[in-house]
Amino acid sequence: MFSRDNWDEILEALSANWFRTLLTAFGVLWGIFILVILLAAGKGLENGVKQGFGGMATNSMFMWTQVTSKPYKGLPKGRRYNFKIDDVAALKTEVPNLRFVSPRNQLGGFGGGNNVVRGLNTGAFNVYGDYPEIIQQEPMDITSGRFLNYSDINDKRKVAIIGEGVRTTLYEPGEEVLGSYLKINGVNFMVVGTYKKKGNNGNAEENQKQIYVPFTAFSQAFNQGNDVGWMAITAQDGSSITELKGEIIDVIKSRHSIHPEDDRAVGNFDLFEEYNKINGLFIALKGVAYFVGILVLLSGIIGISNIMLIVVKERTNEIGVRRALGATPWAIRGQILMESIFLTIISGMAGIVLATGVIAVVNQILSGMDTSEMMFLNPSVNLGVVMVALAILVISGLLAGLIPAQNAIKIKPVDALRTE
Amino acid sequence: MIEIKDLHKSYKTGSNSLHVLKGINFNVAEGELVSIMGSSGSGKSTLLNILGMLDEADSGTYTLDNVPIKNLNEKIAARYRNKFLGFIFQSFNLINYKTALDNVALPLYYQGMKRKERLERAMAYLDKVGLTAWAQHHPNELSGGQKQRVAIARALASDPKVLLADEPTGALDTKTSYEVMDLIQKINEEGRTILIVTHEHDIAEMTKRIVNLKDGVIIDDKKVDQVKAMQYV
Numbered sequence: 001m002f003s004r005d006n007w008d009e010i011l012e013a014l015s016a017n018w019f020r021t022l023l024t025a026f027g028v029l030w031g032i033f034i035l036v037i038l039l040a041a042g043k044g045l046e047n048g049v050k051q052g053f054g055g056m057a058t059n060s061m062f063m064w065t066q067v068t069s070k071p072y073k074g075l076p077k078g079r080r081y082n083f084k085i086d087d088v089a090a091l092k093t094e095v096p097n098l099r100f101v102s103p104r105n106q107l108g109g110f111g112g113g114n115n116v117v118r119g120l121n122t123g124a125f126n127v128y129g130d131y132p133e134i135i136q137q138e139p140m141d142i143t144s145g146r147f148l149n150y151s152d153i154n155d156k157r158k159v160a161i162i163g164e165g166v167r168t169t170l171y172e173p174g175e176e177v178l179g180s181y182l183k184i185n186g187v188n189f190m191v192v193g194t195y196k197k198k199g200n201n202g203n204a205e206e207n208q209k210q211i212y213v214p215f216t217a218f219s220q221a222f223n224q225g226n227d228v229g230w231m232a233i234t235a236q237d238g239s240s241i242t243e244l245k246g247e248i249i250d251v252i253k254s255r256h257s258i259h260p261e262d263d264r265a266v267g268n269f270d271l272f273e274e275y276n277k278i279n280g281l282f283i284a285l286k287g288v289a290y291f292v293g294i295l296v297l298l299s300g301i302i303g304i305s306n307i308m309l310i311v312v313k314e315r316t317n318e319i320g321v322r323r324a325l326g327a328t329p330w331a332i333r334g335q336i337l338m339e340s341i342f343l344t345i346i347s348g349m350a351g352i353v354l355a356t357g358v359i360a361v362v363n364q365i366l367s368g369m370d371t372s373e374m375m376f377l378n379p380s381v382n383l384g385v386v387m388v389a390l391a392i393l394v395i396s397g398l399l400a401g402l403i404p405a406q407n408a409i410k411i412k413p414v415d416a417l418r419t420e
Numbered sequence: 421m422i423e424i425k426d427l428h429k430s431y432k433t434g435s436n437s438l439h440v441l442k443g444i445n446f447n448v449a450e451g452e453l454v455s456i457m458g459s460s461g462s463g464k465s466t467l468l469n470i471l472g473m474l475d476e477a478d479s480g481t482y483t484l485d486n487v488p489i490k491n492l493n494e495k496i497a498a499r500y501r502n503k504f505l506g507f508i509f510q511s512f513n514l515i516n517y518k519t520a521l522d523n524v525a526l527p528l529y530y531q532g533m534k535r536k537e538r539l540e541r542a543m544a545y546l547d548k549v550g551l552t553a554w555a556q557h558h559p560n561e562l563s564g565g566q567k568q569r570v571a572i573a574r575a576l577a578s579d580p581k582v583l584l585a586d587e588p589t590g591a592l593d594t595k596t597s598y599e600v601m602d603l604i605q606k607i608n609e610e611g612r613t614i615l616i617v618t619h620e621h622d623i624a625e626m627t628k629r630i631v632n633l634k635d636g637v638i639i640d641d642k643k644v645d646q647v648k649a650m651q652y653v
Binding site: 004005012013015016317318320321322323324325326327328329330331409412413414417 | 574
């Protein structure tokens with residue numbers, strides 16, 4: 001099938017009219033070029049937007065307390081309540097398929113006053129009381145030392161992990177951070193680690209100015225008792241937090257004597273839902289790219305089919321001669337098909353190479369810029385897409401050659417020979 | 421070698437049916453050099469096409485080298501053509517974008533012969549027709565006589581039982597015609613069976629037997645004293 005003779009035959013036939021072959025090939029080249037560029041641009045946009053999630057566990061929700069809006073069981077509306085540490089254990093046992101339920105407490109916040117002191121330096125930072133799991137829900141790179149662990153929780157150790165932003169504010173450059181003490185709201189915590197966060201939801205700077213301390217130590221040091229400020233809940237892979245959300249809120253409602261139809265008492269933000277909306281957008285975008293790309297490719301393929309028809313017509317006499325010399329119908333058909341597929345694949349490959357070249361140049365330019373606010377990052381196509389494109393090419397080459405090949409053997413050898 | 425009994429063939433053109441061959445009976449022994457003559461429309465090309473398995477008869481039998489030729493599908497017909505027959509055409513029918521050598525090697529390609537062996541054999545046949553020096557030339561660089569000699573080499577390449585020539589000298593001037601006929605006579609003297617369709621008397625005189633066709637029947641079939649083409653060259 002792929003002997004040298006076959007290639008010789010194909011190359012001879014195609015090079016018999018170089019200019020026409022090139023023009024025909026251009027149609028397919030252009031089609032596949034557009035397809036790859038569109039897919040890469042879509043991917044670039046997707047990468048850029050998803051960069052904003054900073055690698056957060058997207059199958060997550062956040063939940064906080066609000067004011068009740070309905071009276072229930074003799075309790076008035078407008079009542080304030082707090083999540084309790086027992087709620088966490090209750091959620092874990094009563095709601096299946098939850099991966100993490102992280103209770104969190106917080107000091108400081110937007111516009112908060114100075115709450116952290118080190119020697120002569122002071123700063124206003126968010127201070128979180130957290131469990132060790134939080135690092136899997138809100139990924140961060142530990143740049144030195146370590147993150148929280150369960151010994152910290154159990155022993156209520158007053159240790160802190162600080163962001164790189166905190167470090168630049170409170171420390172001299174090059175100063176040893178680990179083992180030093182910070183005074184947070186008048187309580188001393190020992191720094192055991194530093195972190196750096198990815199992600200850029202418009203507050204990349206702010207994300208580095210946080211301090212993590214053990215949840216239990218936080219509660220004790222800052223008199224939170226058993227109160228839990230808010231929770232970050234992540235579902236297991238394979239189940240969606242959006243589906244579990246109702247169940248979670250029902251558990252909370254029943255534990256805090258909230259009217260079952262009170263929609264305002266439990267505030268929540270469903271990251272997964274937001275993420276899915278964006279994901280859906282990109283799936284749609286990809287669909288459009290394939291649709292447009294394949295349609296453009298189709299016109300190129302029709303071009304090839306057209307040319308092959310003309311080629312067959314022109315070579316009617318030659319085909320007659322070949323058949324007189326003993327070419328079987330399949331030998332003729334095979335040759336026309338091979339020519340068509342070969343032409344399609346070669347021009348398609350050229351298109352893919354050209355498109356990847358353009359993408360490489362764009363990447364080169366982008367890499368010289370700060371892309372964190374650009375919503376466009378690393379446009380690329382993966383090998384899978386290239387494989388799909390190649391499969392499309394082979395199939396379309398086959399389709400393009402089918403009718404001409406059938407035409408080539410439809411005419412009887414004797415008639416073919418008479419044609420001049 | 422060739423046995424034909426009661427061969428009929430008609431062509432349909434629209435509503436008309438044209439009865440071209442009206443019962444041909446005809447035998448050719450091995451080693452014969454036969455010319456089929458007749459004016460245009462006498463059915464001589466049709467007969468040759470049927471002999472060449474390029475066309476099929478409506479009725480009658482055709483046996484080639486003791487193989488009955490009937491109910492051929494295209495695949496078998498192609499194999500028989502390749503194995504049994506060599507074609508020489510009036511307009512040469514060489515493939516323009518192939519060299520003389522590749523043209524000669526083409527029937528061997530369809531036999532599935534290995535490239536090296538194929539080219540060696542093709543070269544031997546080109547040598548036989550005196551065109552070794554032209555092996556790498558394309559047909560448009562050759563004269564008419566040279567083209568026909570390449571075509572003859574190609575027809576011989578697959579070592580067929582019978583050579584079928586359709587007006588082999590029709591596109592050539594007299595001198596070149598005689599050169600080609602000289603070559604054909606020499607090939608015949610090596611024992612190969614050759615059939616020539618022609619309407620030129622001087623060409624027919626150079627064969628060993630003349631079959632005259634008129635309106636689809638054989639009116640005359642006689643052995644003649646062969647005129648050697650050599651003497652005119």
